[in-house]
Amino acid sequence: MNANIEVVVVGGGYGGVTAANSLARRDGVSVTVVNPRPDFVERIRLHQLLTGSDDAVVGFGEVLGGNVRLVVDTATRIDAAECRVSLAGGGTVSYDYLVYAVGSGASDPGVPGAAEFAHWVSDIEGAERLRSALAASPASAPVTVVGAGPTGLETAAELAEAGRKVTLVCGNVLGPSLHARVRRPVARRFAKLGVTVLEGPRARVTEVTGDAVRLEDGRELPSAVTIWTAGFRVPDLAAHSGLRTDAEGRLVTDTTLTSVDDERIVAAGDAGVMPDHPFRMSCQAAVQLGPAAAATILRRIAGKKAAPVRMFFAGQCLSLGRDAGVTQFSYPNDKVNALSISGRTGAGVKEIACKFTLNKLLSGARKASSRASQGGTDDRLETPQAS
Numbered sequence: 001m002n003a004n005i006e007v008v009v010v011g012g013g014y015g016g017v018t019a020a021n022s023l024a025r026r027d028g029v030s031v032t033v034v035n036p037r038p039d040f041v042e043r044i045r046l047h048q049l050l051t052g053s054d055d056a057v058v059g060f061g062e063v064l065g066g067n068v069r070l071v072v073d074t075a076t077r078i079d080a081a082e083c084r085v086s087l088a089g090g091g092t093v094s095y096d097y098l099v100y101a102v103g104s105g106a107s108d109p110g111v112p113g114a115a116e117f118a119h120w121v122s123d124i125e126g127a128e129r130l131r132s133a134l135a136a137s138p139a140s141a142p143v144t145v146v147g148a149g150p151t152g153l154e155t156a157a158e159l160a161e162a163g164r165k166v167t168l169v170c171g172n173v174l175g176p177s178l179h180a181r182v183r184r185p186v187a188r189r190f191a192k193l194g195v196t197v198l199e200g201p202r203a204r205v206t207e208v209t210g211d212a213v214r215l216e217d218g219r220e221l222p223s224a225v226t227i228w229t230a231g232f233r234v235p236d237l238a239a240h241s242g243l244r245t246d247a248e249g250r251l252v253t254d255t256t257l258t259s260v261d262d263e264r265i266v267a268a269g270d271a272g273v274m275p276d277h278p279f280r281m282s283c284q285a286a287v288q289l290g291p292a293a294a295a296t297i298l299r300r301i302a303g304k305k306a307a308p309v310r311m312f313f314a315g316q317c318l319s320l321g322r323d324a325g326v327t328q329f330s331y332p333n334d335k336v337n338a339l340s341i342s343g344r345t346g347a348g349v350k351e352i353a354c355k356f357t358l359n360k361l362l363s364g365a366r367k368a369s370s371r372a373s374q375g376g377t378d379d380r381l382e383t384p385q386a387s
């Protein structure tokens with residue numbers, strides 16, 4: 001592998017960073033990460049940002065190899081024919097291969113008033129605004145969390161533990177992604193925290209106003225701060241660039257994570273989809289997909305056939321405040337089973353999972369950096385700038 005190959009990674013989240021570090025370990029490969037912020041966002045800790053138990057950011061200098069170049073900017077278009085990415089700052093970056101890793105964020109539920117009045121915790125900008133809104137409202141003000149998936153459960157518990165008066169509107173059941181038996185310790189934890197849990201098919205929010213939410217069953221609940229957690233939405237960059245996407249806007253790939261339109265574009269993380277092998281949008285998937293995307297590119301550079309990605313899931317770890325949590329175990333294909341760890345031990349397992357994930361990024365950066373110190377290129381920009 002002698003000729004220099006340029007790989008541009010669009011998006012510096014879990015998928016993008018793990019892909020970049022894997023690629024940067026190879027001689028003859030130069031890696032550029034394009035990301036709108038100068039820091040890596042630990043999205044799996046964003047609910048902790050709300051109460052201040054964690055700031056959910058780590059410097060890219062720690063998680064990216066010293067030989068990875070960082071461009072702080074937003075990609076606005078991928079020109080696949082010219083192998084070029086346009087940036088919001090006005091510049092362009094050219095590539096031989098591109099890793100599409102723009103992740104996901106809050107979805108617009110299309111419910112009247114939600115876009116105007118509801119907050120979200122799915123990205124750091126939303127979480128910071130929400131933290132300010134909470135700080136501006138009295139501690140006794142009613143807070144409504146809409147959606148009882150993992151993000152809703154973690155957010156509701158975190159706020160209730162901090163003393164907020166929380167109502168959790170489930171949309172149907174508490175923790176739909178959990179096994180029925182694992183929902184019980186979660187329900188007990190919410191009862192202990194004093195969270196009002198509204199379940200049932202009609203426990204759906206149909207309208208949000210500045211000081212209330214309306215439910216399908218006609219009830220109106222006072223709500224000083226409403227937090228919409230149901231569903232993630234992916235950026236429209238792929239669709240906007242004329243690449244094939246699914247109904248949710250995810251880049252459609254084959255089982256090697258390669259775009260069905262262009263073999264130089266490979267996806268990693270929430271923003272890609274293998275239609276015949278769907279996986280849950282998750283950090284757990286993204287840290288597997290990043291190195292797999294890198295492997296696809298490296299095999300192709302070496303003139304070899306890319307191999308299908310193999311995914312392995314262990315379960316879901318949920319924090320329910322700082323003092324308790326639930327680990328829901330699953331089969332390797334992500335189907336949940338009845339095994340779980342709850343209570344304080346569950347909180348400990350979740351914390352270990354978060355630290356393990358960050359350590360994976362840190363060790364990937366160290367391995368990439370050691371390649372640089374052994375004679376590879378080292379052209380990471382010290383100060384963020386667009387090229």
Ligand SMILES: Cc1cc2nc3c(=O)[nH]c(=O)nc-3n(C[C@H](O)[C@H](O)[C@H](O)COP(=O)(O)OP(=O)(O)OC[C@H]3O[C@@H](n4cnc5c(N)ncnc54)[C@H](O)[C@@H]3O)c2cc1C
Pocket residue numbers: 010011012013014015016034035036037041043044045046047073074075076101102103104105121122123150151154235237268269270271281282283284285286317318
């Ligand atoms: C509160 C919360 C808790 C969670 N807890 C868990 C958990 O316990 N376990 C788990 O498995 N998952 C969890 N998740 C989900 C997990 O965070 C995501 O699935 C994961 O972050 C996806 O990784 P990614 O690399 O695909 O994308 P992201 O981490 O979203 O990173 C994408 C990056 O791309 C950047 N980007 C976007 N558009 C552009 C553009 N046009 N140009 C350049 N850059 C761009 C973004 O700014 C971002 O930095 C949680 C999510 C939230 C919100």
